[in-house]
Amino acid sequence: MSKLTALPKNVSEETMNKAIKEFVKILGADNVLIGAEEMVPYSKIMMAVDIKDHMPSLALQPSTKKEVVEIVKVCNKYVIPLWTFSTGKNMGYGTAAPAQKGSVILDLHKMNKIIEVNPDLCYAILEPGVTYQQLFDYIKEKGYKLWLSCPAPSAIASPVGNTMDRGVGYTPYGEHFMMQCGMEIVLADGTSFKTGMGGIENSTSWAVFKWGYGPSLDGIFTQSNYGICTKMGIWLMPEPPAFKPFCITFDKVEDVVEIVESLRPLRIANIIPNAFTIASTLYEAAGVVNRSDYVKGNRSITDEEIEKIKKDTGMGTWNVYAALYGTEEANELNWQIIKATLAKFKNAKFLTEKEMGHDPVFKYRSDLMKGHMTLQEFGLYNWRGGGGSMWFAPVSPAEGKHTLNQQALAKKIMNKYGFDYVAEFIVGWRDMHHIIDLLYDRNDPDQLKKAHDCYAELVHEFAKQGYGVYRTSSGFMDLVAETYGKDIHNVFQKIKRALDPKGILSPGKSGIY
Structure with missing residues (x-):
């Protein structure tokens, strides 16, 4: 069937044609998508890899569990790989593209009850x-x-x-x-x-x-x-009786160490009941200012240019967002505890809805912290332009010493390749996620190559210092899996062989085949 955009490894066109006939019987022709035009939604990627290496063969859109069962039986019969996702909107982590070329897409978005x-x-x-x-x-x-x-x-x-x-x-x-x-x-x-x-x-x-x-x-x-x-x-x-979102801004890069040390005990004690975010200037500014107004060319942004953005926007070097949930009285008591804990920072600014109610960045953060719908983070993709984005997300203990170490390491590597450090720390109960968006122009072959190499270097260098990535895109799953060592990977593979001996379900997911 010449319309197929790719073939799975070790699967002939004749075998695929037999399987397709059975897929059509299960789903009807309208829910079996074949051909280059039909594959466009499944081949839009933001990661720095060649889409040819991740091109699906076709896509299936079941509406019921019964149809999923029948599809899996066909794939098991013909040993055809099946890459599954819910909506495929996981932008910075690979979208809908399979880890293995030629996989059949199992698109579950019509199972929406x-x-x-x-x-x-x-x-x-x-x-x-x-x-x-x-x-x-x-x-x-x-x-x-x-x-x-x-x-x-x-x-x-x-x-x-x-x-x-x-x-x-x-x-x-x-x-x-x-x-x-x-x-x-x-x-x-x-x-x-x-x-x-x-x-x-x-x-x-x-x-x-x-x-x-x-x-x-x-x-x-x-x-x-x-x-x-x-x-x-x-x-x-x-829904709590009262909700109090807030932002606290800090001036100095070094402040982030004491921010974590000061607020971690309040987070563990649930005085701050949600994971608090420590966003860098660029992470906040990327969606509301134009990079080209401050930086010319493809080089990385300078500290002086970031200071100019801070001055123009009123943002801090670090911008802490969290919220209080409970009665108004309890929230006010906890707010006073937080302010007293951070009183040592003479230049910190304590901002609530009263001061920031109409600020678009504050509203975005407030909406997130009460579970309201937002797409504003997509504004990050306008920072560099060109549709390239990859999330790099190492984890560390929620200790201040890890912040500057990680920030300096990430910035050094990213600047080496001409990219900007656009990042935030998210402090959970005892852990800290460092969320870095590697933004680049996918239309520029040079930037594409550099972004790929930059991401790989980030993975390797952070792992050397004991920082593992908790999640990655389908183009880098093998690379990240290697950093966790053979012992646990061997266990993953044993479970895979027991539950899926032919290896048909999402081969390559998390480096498991």
Whole structure:
């Protein structure tokens, strides 16, 4: 079939044609997408790799679990790789492109039923194609006093997809996998089961008690290719009586060490109940100012030019965002504790909605911290232009000493290749994610090559200093997997061989084949 844009490894065109006939019987011709034009939505990438190495062969769009089961059986029969995603909107982590060339895309966006939202027990059961916007609108329409926790570019993303990749949000429920309860999984042989309490017929507790009986399995299906999740339970946050978002700006680069040391105890004690963000000047400014007004050419931005942006925008070198959730009295008490804790910073500015209510960056951060829908983070992509973006996300303990060390290392490597350090730290309970957006012009072959090499060097050099990446794009999964060593990877592979002996489900996901 000459219309195929690619063929899977070790699969002939004749075999693919047989499989396609069976896919059409299962889904109908309209839901079996073949050809270059049909593959355009699945081949738009922002990572610094050649799309030819990640081109899918065709795409399937099931609407039911039964159809997923039948598709998996066909793929198992013909040993055809199947790359699964919920909505494919994971922009900085590879979008919809498979790790292995020629994989058949299993696009689950049409499986978009909200099965249940329980306003009393505060949970939802969802299919993978449900978007945050869809769930948000449903809750609002029903008048339920429930809040979501969502990632930054939330509206078009999937709660199931984000949780399966262990994504995070900005409310007290921001550790999304921690707030997941119950999965329905289809395995590579077409069998299916429910985790946790779901094995009990007519279970009353599937979405409220995570553990069930025996080994807890939910975790092995996240960031893996052991099965396909067709339903998931997630916990929702009750709307608090009062919400107080705030921003605190700091002048000096060195301040970040003491920021973390001062606020970490308040975070662990839940005085600050959500993960707090420490955003650099460029991370905040990238969506609201034009780089070309400050930098000429493809070189990296200078410290002097960043100071000019700070002066023009009023932003700090570091901009801390967090929120308080509870009664107005409790929030005010905790606000005073936070201000007293940071009183040592003579140049710090304490800003709330009263001062910042109309500021677009503050509104964006406030919306994130109450689970409202936003796409504003996509404004980062205008900073450099050209559609290139890759998230580099190393993790460290929430200790101040790691901030300057990581910042200096990242900035040195990125500046070496002509890129800007656009980053933020997100401090959880005891961990700290360093979220760096490597922005470049994909239309410039030189920048494309440099971005690829820059990302690879970041992965290697951070790993040497004990910093592992918690998530990456489909073009760099093997590279990141190598940094975690052979011992754990061998275990991953043993599980893969047991559950998917032919290796058909998402080969290459997290470096597992």
